[in-house]
Amino acid sequence: MNSIEHIITKLHLKPHPEGGYFKETYRSTGIINADSLEASYNGERNYSTCIYFLLTSDNFSALHRIKQDEIWHFYDGSPIRLHMITEAGKYTEHIIGKDLSKGELPQFVAPGGCWFAAEVVEGDTFSLTGCTVSPGFSFEDFELKSKKELTDLFPHLKSIIAKLTHD
Numbered sequence: 001m002n003s004i005e006h007i008i009t010k011l012h013l014k015p016h017p018e019g020g021y022f023k024e025t026y027r028s029t030g031i032i033n034a035d036s037l038e039a040s041y042n043g044e045r046n047y048s049t050c051i052y053f054l055l056t057s058d059n060f061s062a063l064h065r066i067k068q069d070e071i072w073h074f075y076d077g078s079p080i081r082l083h084m085i086t087e088a089g090k091y092t093e094h095i096i097g098k099d100l101s102k103g104e105l106p107q108f109v110a111p112g113g114c115w116f117a118a119e120v121v122e123g124d125t126f127s128l129t130g131c132t133v134s135p136g137f138s139f140e141d142f143e144l145k146s147k148k149e150l151t152d153l154f155p156h157l158k159s160i161i162a163k164l165t166h167d
Contacts, residue, residue, distance in 0.1 A: 008021055020054055020061050021054040024051050027136060031044050032047060043138075046136030055127045066142055066143070067141040068134060069134065072130070074098055074106045075130060078097070080096050081094070082108060082110065083116060085160075087113055
Protein backbone atom coordinates (compact mmCIF):
# COMPACT_ATOMS: atom_id res chain seq x y z
CA MET A 1 0.00 0.00 0.00
CA ASN A 2 1.32 3.41 -0.95
CA SER A 3 1.48 6.04 1.78
CA ILE A 4 0.78 9.70 1.04
CA GLU A 5 4.39 10.63 1.83
CA HIS A 6 5.71 7.85 -0.43
CA ILE A 7 3.58 9.06 -3.38
CA ILE A 8 4.60 12.70 -2.86
CA THR A 9 8.28 11.73 -2.75
CA LYS A 10 8.29 9.19 -5.60
CA LEU A 11 6.29 11.40 -7.99
CA HIS A 12 8.07 14.64 -6.93
CA LEU A 13 4.78 16.36 -6.11
CA LYS A 14 4.59 19.97 -4.90
CA PRO A 15 1.72 21.90 -3.23
CA HIS A 16 -0.87 23.24 -5.68
CA PRO A 17 -2.41 26.74 -5.20
CA GLU A 18 -5.96 25.29 -5.22
CA GLY A 19 -5.05 22.57 -2.67
CA GLY A 20 -3.48 19.13 -2.90
CA TYR A 21 -0.22 18.27 -4.62
CA PHE A 22 0.80 18.10 -8.28
CA LYS A 23 3.54 17.62 -10.83
CA GLU A 24 3.35 18.41 -14.50
CA THR A 25 4.22 15.20 -16.37
CA TYR A 26 3.68 16.29 -19.96
CA ARG A 27 3.67 19.47 -22.02
CA SER A 28 3.43 18.97 -25.76
CA THR A 29 6.14 20.49 -27.89
CA GLY A 30 3.50 21.49 -30.43
CA ILE A 31 2.14 25.03 -30.11
CA ILE A 32 -1.25 26.49 -31.03
CA ASN A 33 -0.72 30.01 -32.35
CA ALA A 34 -2.68 32.78 -30.66
CA ASP A 35 -4.58 33.60 -33.87
CA SER A 36 -5.93 30.01 -33.92
CA LEU A 37 -7.33 30.22 -30.37
CA GLU A 38 -10.49 31.88 -29.12
CA ALA A 39 -10.11 35.58 -28.32
CA SER A 40 -10.28 34.87 -24.55
CA TYR A 41 -6.77 33.36 -24.65
CA ASN A 42 -3.83 35.69 -24.28
CA GLY A 43 -1.02 34.28 -26.43
CA GLU A 44 -0.15 30.83 -27.69
CA ARG A 45 -0.72 27.53 -25.88
CA ASN A 46 0.78 24.05 -26.08
CA TYR A 47 -1.47 21.45 -27.67
CA SER A 48 -1.89 19.63 -24.35
CA THR A 49 -0.57 19.29 -20.79
CA CYS A 50 -0.93 16.62 -18.13
CA ILE A 51 -0.33 16.47 -14.36
CA TYR A 52 -0.41 14.04 -11.47
CA PHE A 53 -2.78 15.38 -8.82
CA LEU A 54 -2.97 14.08 -5.26
CA LEU A 55 -5.62 15.01 -2.71
CA THR A 56 -5.83 13.79 0.86
CA SER A 57 -8.89 13.59 3.06
CA ASP A 58 -7.34 16.47 5.02
CA ASN A 59 -7.52 18.90 2.09
CA PHE A 60 -9.51 19.65 -1.06
CA SER A 61 -9.16 21.29 -4.42
CA ALA A 62 -10.86 24.68 -4.02
CA LEU A 63 -13.45 26.00 -6.46
CA HIS A 64 -11.65 27.38 -9.49
CA ARG A 65 -12.03 27.47 -13.23
CA ILE A 66 -9.95 27.39 -16.35
CA LYS A 67 -10.81 28.18 -19.95
CA GLN A 68 -10.04 24.68 -21.22
CA ASP A 69 -11.77 21.35 -20.76
CA GLU A 70 -9.99 19.32 -18.06
CA ILE A 71 -10.04 15.53 -18.25
CA TRP A 72 -9.69 13.80 -14.85
CA HIS A 73 -8.20 10.28 -14.73
CA PHE A 74 -8.46 8.08 -11.62
CA TYR A 75 -5.33 6.12 -10.57
CA ASP A 76 -5.36 5.02 -6.92
CA GLY A 77 -6.91 5.44 -3.47
CA SER A 78 -10.36 6.70 -2.59
CA PRO A 79 -12.74 7.98 -5.26
CA ILE A 80 -13.04 11.74 -5.51
CA ARG A 81 -16.17 13.86 -5.61
CA LEU A 82 -15.95 16.52 -8.31
CA HIS A 83 -18.25 19.48 -7.66
CA MET A 84 -19.17 21.64 -10.66
CA ILE A 85 -21.03 24.92 -11.07
CA THR A 86 -21.89 26.11 -14.56
CA GLU A 87 -21.69 29.77 -15.50
CA ALA A 88 -25.50 29.77 -15.25
CA GLY A 89 -25.29 28.53 -11.63
CA LYS A 90 -26.33 24.88 -12.06
CA TYR A 91 -24.63 22.63 -9.49
CA THR A 92 -23.73 18.97 -10.13
CA GLU A 93 -21.39 16.46 -8.55
CA HIS A 94 -19.68 13.42 -10.04
CA ILE A 95 -17.74 10.55 -8.48
CA ILE A 96 -14.46 9.67 -10.17
CA GLY A 97 -13.20 6.24 -9.17
CA LYS A 98 -12.92 2.63 -10.24
CA ASP A 99 -16.09 0.99 -8.88
CA LEU A 100 -18.24 0.96 -12.01
CA SER A 101 -21.01 -0.95 -10.19
CA LYS A 102 -21.48 2.12 -7.94
CA GLY A 103 -21.66 4.47 -10.92
CA GLU A 104 -18.10 5.75 -10.49
CA LEU A 105 -16.27 6.76 -13.64
CA PRO A 106 -12.50 6.33 -14.09
CA GLN A 107 -12.45 9.40 -16.35
CA PHE A 108 -14.52 12.57 -16.37
CA VAL A 109 -14.39 15.88 -18.25
CA ALA A 110 -14.91 19.19 -16.47
CA PRO A 111 -15.95 21.58 -19.27
CA GLY A 112 -13.95 24.74 -19.74
CA GLY A 113 -15.47 27.79 -18.07
CA CYS A 114 -17.26 25.91 -15.27
CA TRP A 115 -16.25 26.28 -11.64
CA PHE A 116 -15.10 23.02 -10.10
CA ALA A 117 -13.61 21.61 -6.93
CA ALA A 118 -12.69 18.12 -5.72
CA GLU A 119 -12.56 16.26 -2.44
CA VAL A 120 -11.65 12.75 -1.30
CA VAL A 121 -14.78 10.66 -0.67
CA GLU A 122 -13.38 8.41 2.10
CA GLY A 123 -11.77 9.56 5.35
CA ASP A 124 -8.11 9.11 6.38
CA THR A 125 -6.84 8.39 2.88
CA PHE A 126 -5.91 9.91 -0.47
CA SER A 127 -6.90 10.07 -4.11
CA LEU A 128 -4.28 9.96 -6.85
CA THR A 129 -5.58 11.28 -10.15
CA GLY A 130 -4.27 12.82 -13.31
CA CYS A 131 -5.57 15.83 -15.22
CA THR A 132 -5.15 16.46 -18.94
CA VAL A 133 -5.87 19.92 -20.36
CA SER A 134 -6.18 20.95 -24.00
CA PRO A 135 -5.22 23.53 -25.18
CA GLY A 136 -2.39 23.20 -22.70
CA PHE A 137 -2.66 24.68 -19.23
CA SER A 138 -1.28 28.10 -18.40
CA PHE A 139 -1.75 29.86 -15.06
CA GLU A 140 -3.03 32.80 -17.16
CA ASP A 141 -6.16 30.69 -17.71
CA PHE A 142 -6.59 29.82 -13.99
CA GLU A 143 -9.12 31.72 -11.86
CA LEU A 144 -9.56 31.26 -8.11
CA LYS A 145 -12.14 33.58 -6.51
CA SER A 146 -12.81 34.26 -2.84
CA LYS A 147 -15.72 32.78 -0.92
CA LYS A 148 -17.47 36.17 -1.00
CA GLU A 149 -16.98 36.66 -4.75
CA LEU A 150 -18.38 33.19 -5.54
CA THR A 151 -21.27 33.59 -3.07
CA ASP A 152 -22.14 36.92 -4.72
CA LEU A 153 -22.25 35.11 -8.09
CA PHE A 154 -24.15 32.06 -6.80
CA PRO A 155 -26.00 32.95 -3.56
CA HIS A 156 -28.16 29.81 -3.81
CA LEU A 157 -24.94 27.71 -3.41
CA LYS A 158 -23.62 29.48 -0.31
CA SER A 159 -23.12 26.29 1.75
CA ILE A 160 -21.23 24.36 -0.95
CA ILE A 161 -19.08 27.43 -1.71
CA ALA A 162 -18.26 27.82 2.02
CA LYS A 163 -17.17 24.18 2.13
CA LEU A 164 -14.98 24.37 -0.99
CA THR A 165 -13.09 27.66 -0.70
CA HIS A 166 -9.97 28.39 1.36
CA ASP A 167 -10.76 31.90 2.62
